[in-house]
Amino acid sequence: MPASPLEADYLVMGTGATAMAFVDTLLSEDADATVLMVDRHHRPGGHWNDAYPFVRLHQPSEWYGVASRELGQGNRDATGINAGLYGLASGAQVLAYFDQVMQERFLPSGRVRWLPMSEVGTDADGVNHVSSLTSGTRKRVRVRKKVVNATHAQTAVPSTHKPKYTLGPGVNCVPLNRLPDISRPHAAYTVVGSGKTGMDAILWLLENGVAPARIRWVMPRDAWLWNRANFQPGLENFERSVGSNLGQLDAIAEAASLPDLFARLEATEQLLRIDPAVQPSTFRCAVVSQAELAQLRRIDDVVRLGHLRRIETTRIVLDQGTVPADPDTLYIDCSACAIVMPPALPVFEAGRINLFMVRTCAPLFSAALIAYVESHVTDPAEKNALCTVVPSPERPIDWLRMWAVTLANTARWRQHAGLQAWLMQCRLNAIAVFVRGVKPDDTARLALLKQMGAKAGAAGARLPALLASAKA
Template sequence: MDENPIETDYLVIGAGAMAMAFVDTLLKETNARIVMVDRHERAGGHWNDAYPFVRLHQPSAFYGVNSRELGSGTKDTTALNEGLYELASGAEVVSYFDQVMNQQFLPSGRVRFFPMCNYTGDRIDDHRFTSLVSGADHQVRVSKKVVDATHARTAVPSTHPPRYRVEPGVQCVPLNDLPKIRHPYASYVVVGSGKTGIDACLWLLQNGVAPATICWIMPNDPWLIDRANMQPGLDSFERTIGGLTAQFEAIAAADSIPDLFTRLEATGQLLRLDTSVEPTAYRCASVTQAELRELRRIDNIVRLGRVRVIEPTRIVLEQGSIATGPNALHIDCSASAIPTLPDMKVFDGGKINLWMVSSCQPVFSAALIAYVESHLVDQTQMNALCTMVPPPHVPTDWIRIWAVYLGNQLRWGEHDGLARWIKQSRLYFMTAVVRGLQETDTEKLAQLHRLYVSRQQAVASLPRLLGAIA
């Protein structure tokens, strides 16, 4: 037993993006003392393990913590994101969180950070952690709440072995190892259709690999978001607000689930790789039209389910097998970045479970949860304001997410303090879109009015669509 337990108000398990956004707001809104524990050497969570060429899939303006801008607020002038707002690289994100920790959190005197440590408590009453380096054990005495910031469990291929068997003699690497290639291969086999699979294919194509030599194993075709429809700033106002309006109008007008997705695709709100293949996945991944054109250069797409085993001469999948060879490089992109959540609430007695309460906006969600924790005491009301949105997996989750998110939005607007905070939050999507809007700009204000009307119509129509989901 530790004779000198660490005393704190809040114990935060994890120092990833959501944990950092939560602590940033908690520091501003309270005088609390905070202890953060993480297995990594630096703050940033899974970004420390990500592949070297990873970038955000959303503009930097929407990411990070409320108190500190990420990036320079400029648009990219080259490559596949040309004309759109910058996407921070993985290295930039890690450096950013490192600066937030060392230039803001620790100098406050109210945050203690224990990196390279594994939490071993029960998340209820017994709070302790062990150093992965020295083996020293520490007990923590928490006077207020423990914050579990590990539910996202973002899986990076470099930290998880493939879920399929790889036989001896097969060359199979995580996409982290792609920049280490020192000789060309006869073929490249990308396993996985999520964000990492997309990034692996784009990296190969951008580095001159012929599309004909790429085989893309795609267990589930995904619906994708057009990144041009989710840009900050008044220069993107018409398209961004118009896109949201189109989504709400599609919800209001659709007479069935297939009709809804037909409308969303027709208005450019959702994209798919092959218009002849019905998507079976949705994970909030975004692409540009230029990226989509690149991906469509790959003709050899295998849709035979998940990989079971990779043998020296063949790949066995759920619904068949394909040939491979000794001079093929198999690139594992199969780790799932989005978990299946157990039944839980954000506020659970002496525990706070960090998860998204806003559509595909994890850091804003964490910051909002911190504000609610700082200013409210009734947990029933707190959970009503912070109803968890379901993790996105299948296409109909697009509808489920909007149903919960719009309900949250309506309740946020009824709480004056929270509504004011949201309007000032740089992490909130709409704040970044309408920043600088003047009362004299009648056209943009009229477009906002149309958005609000369509949102009300969507709220009225969502129960009907939810009832149609089997």
């Protein structure tokens, strides 16, 4: 006799950060919803399970995680390269946090069933099933409402992805995760990759006493970087944090061209770059502090000859040339792509929900907002209008494309009273965090907030011409 199928209103594929944020808000907004969560990892947290041991958030902990539970402690770092800014949770803290959310909120609710070390498949008749990666058991799943795909991001880390370049005999190349296992000093260290992991590798080497002259950085593309000081919680940072949003809107509204736009953003320290003499060719939502930037700029041996193709004992071969190398070099692979371009799908399909971004560089906030819309809006067209997908970033122009969709979505959210009320109490919403503690008689700060609408309108009016100039 076949085993009874599993049943739930929602089958959620993944227990990474976006899946956890979605389910957390769904439980709060839909008192009857039942959820089956399935993931290949043995604990919640998605790619955080595979990340390097010294990984930290690049943004303040105050608006990371799920809406119902604080991650940050409201403390600023007193020492180190984040000194003076609000704390950045470590990878271990993030994993412990998501485990607590699962064990102390989701499972005790009686409405969530969690199947770790398992994967979702689809039978020939279109019915979903769950297979255990340990026991091999397989059960069909009866989904009463929707399948939620929280795996589109496919966040990659070096420990789970082999390098795309080839390694010659005798080359010592390790993923970023292995850096703390170094057992002897090397004559030279070469970091391959210019994204978040590449920057973290450089900072780790410097923090652990490696002289800058012994470090080489293979940087296929320079990136525009967010300035962490511009989005800090706390009333003491209100003027700068809110002012940063206003400054970005002003830059869009007043820019004569795309080069002028990025010049304005850099002049006001909205965006930063590692080398002022090199024009960035990518934007991937990476965040740095000014102190981190100063450390990164200590590396003089930066190789900008495109992507790495092959490493040999005495040279490295790149798209645009060859560079000699010390035979006793430790190569640190940081080339895995953390942001994968998602498929061209809407958030809401028949019987499915795709967890994409609906605000610039804010995947967890987006997942929570999608859950709110799923719980309170019935018309599919209205749902997708409220949750128009913000494109994932790749090129600098995507900074502007993301703003275009974000502004349009924000305007639609303002027309929905319930959603607007939820936004102003959601701790994953940066604006809601900025205004915590602002009193009704604080006219100066309230005046700054009122400027948002007018400046957003001016920026929205200018956006089409700026975007069109990029295609000309």
